[in-house]
Amino acid sequence: MDLVVLKFGGTSVADAQRIRRAARRAIQEKLNGNQVVIVVSAMGKTTDKLIDLAKEISSDPPKRELDMLLTTGEQVSISLMAMAINEAGHEAISLTGGQIGLITDSVHTKARIKEINADRIRQELSNGRIVIVAGFQGIAENGEITTLGRGASDTTAAALAAVLQAKRCEIFTDVDGVYTADPRLEPKARKIEQISYDEMLELASQGAGVMHSRAIEFGKKYGVDIHVRSSFTDYPGTLITREVQKMENIVVSGVAVKKELAQFVLIGLPNEPGVAAEIFYHLAKHNIAVDDIIQTADQSGHASTSFTVEKCDLAECKLVLAEIRQQFKLPEVICNNPVAKVSAVGVGMRSHTGVAQKMFKALAEAKININAITTSEIKICCIIDPADADKALRVVHEAFELDKQPAQAG
Amino acid sequence: MDLVVLKFGGTSVADAQRIRRAARRAIQEKLNGNQVVIVVSAMGKTTDKLIDLAKEISSDPPKRELDMLLTTGEQVSISLMAMAINEAGHEAISLTGGQIGLITDSVHTKARIKEINADRIRQELSNGRIVIVAGFQGIAENGEITTLGRGASDTTAAALAAVLQAKRCEIFTDVDGVYTADPRLEPKARKIEQISYDEMLELASQGAGVMHSRAIEFGKKYGVDIHVRSSFTDYPGTLITREVQKMENIVVSGVAVKKELAQFVLIGLPNEPGVAAEIFYHLAKHNIAVDDIIQTADQSGHASTSFTVEKCDLAECKLVLAEIRQQFKLPEVICNNPVAKVSAVGVGMRSHTGVAQKMFKALAEAKININAITTSEIKICCIIDPADADKALRVVHEAFELDKQPAQAG
Numbered sequence: 001m002d003l004v005v006l007k008f009g010g011t012s013v014a015d016a017q018r019i020r021r022a023a024r025r026a027i028q029e030k031l032n033g034n035q036v037v038i039v040v041s042a043m044g045k046t047t048d049k050l051i052d053l054a055k056e057i058s059s060d061p062p063k064r065e066l067d068m069l070l071t072t073g074e075q076v077s078i079s080l081m082a083m084a085i086n087e088a089g090h091e092a093i094s095l096t097g098g099q100i101g102l103i104t105d106s107v108h109t110k111a112r113i114k115e116i117n118a119d120r121i122r123q124e125l126s127n128g129r130i131v132i133v134a135g136f137q138g139i140a141e142n143g144e145i146t147t148l149g150r151g152a153s154d155t156t157a158a159a160l161a162a163v164l165q166a167k168r169c170e171i172f173t174d175v176d177g178v179y180t181a182d183p184r185l186e187p188k189a190r191k192i193e194q195i196s197y198d199e200m201l202e203l204a205s206q207g208a209g210v211m212h213s214r215a216i217e218f219g220k221k222y223g224v225d226i227h228v229r230s231s232f233t234d235y236p237g238t239l240i241t242r243e244v245q246k247m248e249n250i251v252v253s254g255v256a257v258k259k260e261l262a263q264f265v266l267i268g269l270p271n272e273p274g275v276a277a278e279i280f281y282h283l284a285k286h287n288i289a290v291d292d293i294i295q296t297a298d299q300s301g302h303a304s305t306s307f308t309v310e311k312c313d314l315a316e317c318k319l320v321l322a323e324i325r326q327q328f329k330l331p332e333v334i335c336n337n338p339v340a341k342v343s344a345v346g347v348g349m350r351s352h353t354g355v356a357q358k359m360f361k362a363l364a365e366a367k368i369n370i371n372a373i374t375t376s377e378i379k380i381c382c383i384i385d386p387a388d389a390d391k392a393l394r395v396v397h398e399a400f401e402l403d404k405q406p407a408q409a410g
Numbered sequence: 411m412d413l414v415v416l417k418f419g420g421t422s423v424a425d426a427q428r429i430r431r432a433a434r435r436a437i438q439e440k441l442n443g444n445q446v447v448i449v450v451s452a453m454g455k456t457t458d459k460l461i462d463l464a465k466e467i468s469s470d471p472p473k474r475e476l477d478m479l480l481t482t483g484e485q486v487s488i489s490l491m492a493m494a495i496n497e498a499g500h501e502a503i504s505l506t507g508g509q510i511g512l513i514t515d516s517v518h519t520k521a522r523i524k525e526i527n528a529d530r531i532r533q534e535l536s537n538g539r540i541v542i543v544a545g546f547q548g549i550a551e552n553g554e555i556t557t558l559g560r561g562a563s564d565t566t567a568a569a570l571a572a573v574l575q576a577k578r579c580e581i582f583t584d585v586d587g588v589y590t591a592d593p594r595l596e597p598k599a600r601k602i603e604q605i606s607y608d609e610m611l612e613l614a615s616q617g618a619g620v621m622h623s624r625a626i627e628f629g630k631k632y633g634v635d636i637h638v639r640s641s642f643t644d645y646p647g648t649l650i651t652r653e654v655q656k657m658e659n660i661v662v663s664g665v666a667v668k669k670e671l672a673q674f675v676l677i678g679l680p681n682e683p684g685v686a687a688e689i690f691y692h693l694a695k696h697n698i699a700v701d702d703i704i705q706t707a708d709q710s711g712h713a714s715t716s717f718t719v720e721k722c723d724l725a726e727c728k729l730v731l732a733e734i735r736q737q738f739k740l741p742e743v744i745c746n747n748p749v750a751k752v753s754a755v756g757v758g759m760r761s762h763t764g765v766a767q768k769m770f771k772a773l774a775e776a777k778i779n780i781n782a783i784t785t786s787e788i789k790i791c792c793i794i795d796p797a798d799a800d801k802a803l804r805v806v807h808e809a810f811e812l813d814k815q816p817a818q819a820g
Contacts, residue, residue: 020467058494058496058497069493083467086468086472096478
């Protein structure tokens with residue numbers, strides 16, 4: 001008997017009717033002879049509404065209490081889903097993150113999964129029940145309720161699929177798959193049939209909102225195929241899977257844009273071993289996610305370091321950098337806020353030349369200034385003005401002809 | 411250092427402003443040198459809204475899943491209360507029923523408290539924190555989330571006050587105390603300054619909605635004074651406390667009416683030992699709360715038994731009685747639905763005569779027919795037509811002159 005994990009996002013469980021629709025899909029999988037685990041997000045805009053409620057009371061609520069608040073959203077969804085399946089004549093049971101033993105570290109609002117004790121799920125499955133698990137939430141070893149970060153119900157689903165050795169992990173969402181670019185910004189964007197974990201990871205972390213990065217990491221680490229698809233149709237979506245030969249032929253798989261970023265530039269650092277380590281140690285200690293690190297040295301023995309952070313970490317980052325500035329007696333810490341980033345991603349870059357040049361040329365022809373550039377083996381990122389972001393996405397999309405069926409580049 | 415338990419009902423935490431007001435009250439208790447435990451209900455009409463959501467999906471949702479759903483309401487309140495206290499510059503921590511180790515039996519939606527391990531609360535208090543506990547909810551020994559029944563946040567508060575040997579248990583609500591009758595039905599009703607546990611227990615179980623019966627039981631058992639008062643004023647409310655001599659002088663302390671009842675009459679039962687035990691064993695097994703049991707025997711060796719149940723238990727009660735009817739081959743099981751009950755309560759009844767007669771006379775003069783009568787040492791109940799209920803309350807209230815300051819009856 002195969003085991004499948006089905007994850008339904010907020011829009012897929014936004015009201016009673018949609019919950020019933022999702023329930024029917026799960027029941028169909030059961031009737032097809034599978035064991036079924038469902039992971040659900042909070043209904044519709046519930047999480048945003050809860051955050052608004054918190055903001056009415058405090059501009060900076062304790063993160064522990066935010067987790068206490070936000071985890072209620074998924075708990076509502078799981079109970080209603082269990083009721084819907086039960087009403088349709090099938091047995092189901094809902095379980096919270098704590099009840100399935102999804103143990104995390106204690107970093108509230110951004111906790112990481114340490115282990116999952118899947119005994120309870122296996123027991124309920126072997127009793128013939130459909131098991132419904134609250135996404136996004138876990139429990140720390142001291143019993144505190146934690147959350148895994150916005151959008152992390154995907155991560156719950158992928159992690160459960162890994163632990164339970166699921167045959168499939170299906171992510172039902174309000175879009176019908178992963179696109180070569182965000183279709184709201186580039187109408188010519190095309191649905192991707194199949195994409196490697198690494199490409200999807202880069203696209204997700206560069207701003208493609210479809211999937212949560214850590215979900216893909218779990219998929220990659222444990223070899224779980226993740227199928228991202230629409231909850232409103234039966235069409236296949238995008239399969240995120242291990243890299244295969246033919247993917248190499250596609251130079252760029254997709255482009256993404258991220259807007260709510262800030263860039264910090266630290267000038268006049270001593271160009272000595274251990275300085276960068278010291279700076280990023282302090283940022284990591286405050287759980288500030290840093291990206292696009294660039295360091296350059298001048299002739300005078302000084303170095304400059306720049307990096308980007310998400311808007312949500314901006315205030316905390318400023319505090320940390322104020323201390324660092326004092327410690328290293330820096331003449332200046334520049335904050336460019338906001339900045340945007342446009343990225344092109346593709347495993348084919350490894351074996352093709354001229355990819356970066358094509359991207360820079362497209363931006364130049366559109367008169368978009370590039371503030372900074374970072375690259376990896378399969379990605380090129382340009383930091384630009386947020387006013388140019390949407391245009392940048394479109395010109396890069398066009399330069400790599402992503403609206404056309406994948407070219408068999410040689 | 412004294413410990414106080416403050417309980418805020420749904421209307422007292424209905425929005426951000428009211429949560430802040432409740433937070434200020436708790437902080438004031440802290441500043442007065444007390445250790446403070448807060449128990450909160452779900453915000454405003456949250457519980458009703460969640461039940462409506464469940465009903466959209468299922469007419470008869472599994473009780474386990476209802477508990478999973480409804481406990482989210484209090485979890486939202488505790489986190490927001492913690493944020494409000496924190497925002498005001500004081501330390502607070504919110505805890506769920508599971509986190510404080512409030513262990514219950516496994517009877518979902520009507521669980522009873524088995525024990526409370528207050529170590530976590532004591533530890534947080536000794537760290538100088540205000541502790542905020544989710545009312546209404548607990549956890550069964552198998553880790554399942556349970557609830558204690560509608561309105562049971564009072565019970566959580568009283569139980570905590572008992573376990574923590576609190577100096578005071580203050581119940582903040584949307585009324586300013588316990589009245590001689592529901593002021594919405596009898597505008598002449600008067601606030602009671604002090605009432606015994608037993609009288610309050612009878613009034614609560616006979617339909618006075620102010621307090622949850624089990625809360626008063628806890629108060630009585632552990633000698634905790636319970637102060638019911640308005641969260642919107644600083645005036646004293648009603649003190650529920652042990653019986654003292656002067657209470658004896660008051661014949662009737664209050665009257666109450668209960669409307670959503672059904673009365674069952676079982677006719678033709680064998681008048682033999684064990685029959686009643688058998689019937690009520692089956693009802694208890696289904697956790698159906700039964701009241702106003704009357705049994706009469708005729709000359710032919712047969713007995714009739716009647717009793718009332720709450721509307722919410724009606725459907726299940728009918729199923730159980732259908733089985734009982736078959737088992738005892740009863741000619742008839744009559745269901746009078748709906749019926750109402752008007753009750754007069756007072757410890758003074760024990761030592762005064764003519765009380766019942768005065769009540770029956772008042773009802774008779776108002777041309778209200780009495781369907782059945784039950785009495786206890788401190789209570790007289792009459793089953794009547796629901797159409798007469800409000801009028802019955804008023805005439806009984808008037809007959810005992812409850813609008814006047816307590817008469818020193820001799």
